[in-house]
Amino acid sequence: MSHLHIPDGLLPIWLLALGFGITGLILAYCIFKLKSEDYSKILPKLAIMSALVIVAMSVPLGFLPYHLNLTVLVGIVLGPWLGFTAAFIINLILSLVGHGGITVIGVNTLLIGLEVFAGYYLFHVIAKKARLVWAAGLATGMTLLLSTVLMISFVGMADFDLNQTTFGHKHEESATHNEGEVHDESEAHLAGEATLSLSRFALLVLPITTLGAFIESLVNVVIVRFLLKVRSDVLPVQELSQDIPEEDCSTESTGC
Amino acid sequence: MDLAYIDNLAVNGKGILHKASVTSKQVMVLLVVISVILAKSVAALSFITLLLLIVMIISGLPLNRLLPLAAYPLFFSVVFALSLEGWSTWAVIIFLRAFNACLVMLLLIGTTPYHRIFSSLRKILPRLVVDGLYLTYRAFFILLEQTANLGRSLRIRGVQRPSNVIKNLGIIGQAFGVVLLQSWEISERMYKVMLLRGYELNIAGFNAPKIRNLTSDIFSIMVGSCSLGMVVILQWI
Numbered sequence: 001m002s003h004l005h006i007p008d009g010l011l012p013i014w015l016l017a018l019g020f021g022i023t024g025l026i027l028a029y030c031i032f033k034l035k036s037e038d039y040s041k042i043l044p045k046l047a048i049m050s051a052l053v054i055v056a057m058s059v060p061l062g063f064l065p066y067h068l069n070l071t072v073l074v075g076i077v078l079g080p081w082l083g084f085t086a087a088f089i090i091n092l093i094l095s096l097v098g099h100g101g102i103t104v105i106g107v108n109t110l111l112i113g114l115e116v117f118a119g120y121y122l123f124h125v126i127a128k129k130a131r132l133v134w135a136a137g138l139a140t141g142m143t144l145l146l147s148t149v150l151m152i153s154f155v156g157m158a159d160f161d162l163n164q165t166t167f168g169h170k171h172e173e174s175a176t177h178n179e180g181e182v183h184d185e186s187e188a189h190l191a192g193e194a195t196l197s198l199s200r201f202a203l204l205v206l207p208i209t210t211l212g213a214f215i216e217s218l219v220n221v222v223i224v225r226f227l228l229k230v231r232s233d234v235l236p237v238q239e240l241s242q243d244i245p246e247e248d249c250s251t252e253s254t255g256c
Numbered sequence: 257m258d259l260a261y262i263d264n265l266a267v268n269g270k271g272i273l274h275k276a277s278v279t280s281k282q283v284m285v286l287l288v289v290i291s292v293i294l295a296k297s298v299a300a301l302s303f304i305t306l307l308l309l310i311v312m313i314i315s316g317l318p319l320n321r322l323l324p325l326a327a328y329p330l331f332f333s334v335v336f337a338l339s340l341e342g343w344s345t346w347a348v349i350i351f352l353r354a355f356n357a358c359l360v361m362l363l364l365i366g367t368t369p370y371h372r373i374f375s376s377l378r379k380i381l382p383r384l385v386v387d388g389l390y391l392t393y394r395a396f397f398i399l400l401e402q403t404a405n406l407g408r409s410l411r412i413r414g415v416q417r418p419s420n421v422i423k424n425l426g427i428i429g430q431a432f433g434v435v436l437l438q439s440w441e442i443s444e445r446m447y448k449v450m451l452l453r454g455y456e457l458n459i460a461g462f463n464a465p466k467i468r469n470l471t472s473d474i475f476s477i478m479v480g481s482c483s484l485g486m487v488v489i490l491q492w493i
Contacts, residue, residue, distance in 0.1 A: 007329050007354030009293045010336065031382045039384060040455045044446035046384075047391030048399075048439040054392070055399045056432065070432070089388050093396075096365050096373070097259065098329050098358035102289060201339035215425060222429025223436065230433075234440050 008101035015157060019106030026113065027088055030081040042082055049074045050086040054093060068216055071112050072119030072140045073223060077234060083116035084109075107154060111147055118143040124236075132228060132235065137221040144213035152205065156198045260397065261321065262362075266369045271315030273367040276472035278376045281364055287480025288360040291487040292353050298345055300490040301352035304483045308359040311479055317366045326358040391446070399439055406431050 034042065056068040071090075075083040091108045094100050100108055122139035130138070227234050266274075273281065288304065295301045312319060333354040337347035365373070374389045410431065 007333055007336075007350070008289055008357035009295075009353035010350065013293075027382070027385070031384060034384065039387075040450040041447050043384065043387055043391060043455075044443035044450070045440075046388045047395045047446075048443040050388065050392040051395035051399050052432075052436060052439055054396050055403055055435075058400070059403070068428075068432075073436075085385060085388065089385060089392050092389065093392060096361060097262075098325055098361050100329075101354075101357055102285070102361060103293070197339050201335070204335050204338060218422070218425050219429040219432065222426050223433040226430050226433030227437070231437055231440065234436070 008103045011104060011107065011154075015154070016103050016106060019104070019108075019110055021106070023088065023106040023109045023113070026084060026110075030084045033081040034085070045078060046082055046086055046089070049078055050089045050093075053086070053090050057090075057094065057099070068219060069112075069115070069144070070216075070220075071115040072123075072143050072216075073136075073220055075116035075119035076123050076136065076139070076224075076236070078116075079236075080117050080120050083120065084113040087112040087116055111151055111154070114150060115143050115147045118146055133221050133225045136224040137217040140220045141213050141217040144216060145210065148206065148209040148213070152198065152202050155201060258321075258325075262365055263370060265317060265366045269316055269367060271317070271367060272472050272475055273311065273315040273363065274472075275469040276367070276476045277468070278368055278372045280473035280476040281368055282376065284476040284480035285360050285364050287477075287484045289357060291480075291484040292356045292360075294484075295353070295487045295491070296349065297490055298348050298352065300487045301349060301356060303486045303490070304356045305352060305359065307479065307483055307486075308356060308363060312359070312363055312366075315363070315367055317363070322362050322366060325362060326355055329354045329358050395439070395442070398442065399435060402438055403431075403435055406434060 053070050053074060056070045059067060071083075071087065074086055078086060088105075088109045091100065091105050091112060095102045095105050095108075119139050122142055123135050126138050127135035224235065288308070291304060292301070295304065309319065312322070330351060333350050337350050370393055371390065374386055374393070377389070378386050410427065
């Protein structure tokens with residue numbers, strides 16, 4: 001659960017606007033970086049990998065309330081610019097079916113986009129020192145844990161004071177104000193005070209996401225190992241200029 | 257996530273919202289989402305829920321098939337509700353906000369074919385992204401079928417080891433590897449097809465006949481206005 005499954009109406013407007021603004025800027029930069037590419041070549045790859053992530057997110061891992069993300073794999077295979085574009089497409093489609101709110105698309109894209117960027121760069125850095133399969137596993141684990149910490153930080157940044165309206169109105173403190181006490185009759189029907197406990201939220205979320213990060217790292221190790229044996233050209237093997245061990249080689253591998 | 261079923265509802269439905277234009281329905285979604293964000297009372301949110309359920313019934317959408325889709329965001333609302341300090345009706349409000357936001361999205365996608373939704377985004381999103389949305393949506397169904405076939409093959413061959421979690425994860429990894437490989441080859445075939453057909457970043461240029469039904473447009477905007485109006489009345493007047 002690296003991306004926010006937070007529904008609409010919980011994050012403050014400033015955070016939602018910031019999310020959309022930053023996502024828009026990064027997306028514009030990605031489109032600019034991809035200007036020189038052959039769109040008929042990159043578009044099918046973008047679509048297929050985005051669809052693969054959506055399929056993976058539809059498949060729960062047995063009894064666990066967790067699904068694979070494969071976003072780090074998307075970063076490794078597509079690269080950072082196309083990967084971030086895929087992250088936006090994935091979030092937009094998921095929000096249309098209620099998997100994540102429509103107003104949190106910006107924030108969610110930043111989270112998943114971070115996984116794409118971090119996964120890509122961590123993979124390249126670790127691959128200089130370790131085998132590609134282990135680089136994939138370590139990059140996945142580290143990236144997903146990082147995105148979980150960021151997700152919790154976003155929730156904390158939202159400063160959940162649920163008495164605060166989304167336009168920033170706060171109930172004024174008064175000496176006689178008790179929890180649940182209303183100020184005048186017109187507010188009698190409104191809910192009492194409540195605050196989101198970040199520590200409690202983290203306690204609920206961290207065990208699942210840590211286990212999920214471990215599981216996804218294992219799965220990515222297996223996927224990368226499989227791809228190296230069968231079609232290593234799917235991975236950026238040439239960029240890494242790494243000699244692939246013979247047991248990971250396939251006849252189509254260019255690194256052997 | 258039975259997107260094929262929702263697609264079928266959107267394309268073949270004959271309800272009042274099916275005849276409304278995409279723009280009016282997007283305005284409805286915007287107004288409902290704004291009212292969900294502003295609502296701080298159970299009464300206002302319950303009204304919105306009731307309104308949306310009635311509209312879904314009027315539009316001929318089967319509640320028994322669509323409401324389970326709303327269960328997913330509700331499940332994650334539990335995490336936030338459990339994290340609250342100072343128990344109050346906020347837990348119910350969190351649930352209702354998630355439920356209403358999901359309901360209005362189901363209303364949109366259950367009454368609007370996906371290509372119309374994506375086409376309407378041409379005005380605000382880059383062409384690469386919009387064409388990516390089209391192809392991703394199409395590719396999703398292809399991959400879903402392949403994944404289902406692969407899963408069936410694995411079960412028939414008795415490959416899965418429920419008692420051995422690590423072994424099972426290995427099998428899942430290899431299965432996804434196979435699906436990735438097949439999808440990579442599909443993308444290469446797509447590229448050749450697009451070259452042959454002279455693709456020039458214009459998939460979204462599909463010119464569907466515009467829907468013009470004033471009554472339906474007014475109805476959808478009224479739904480959004482009612483939900484926002486009720487929130488304003490119940491909370492500030």
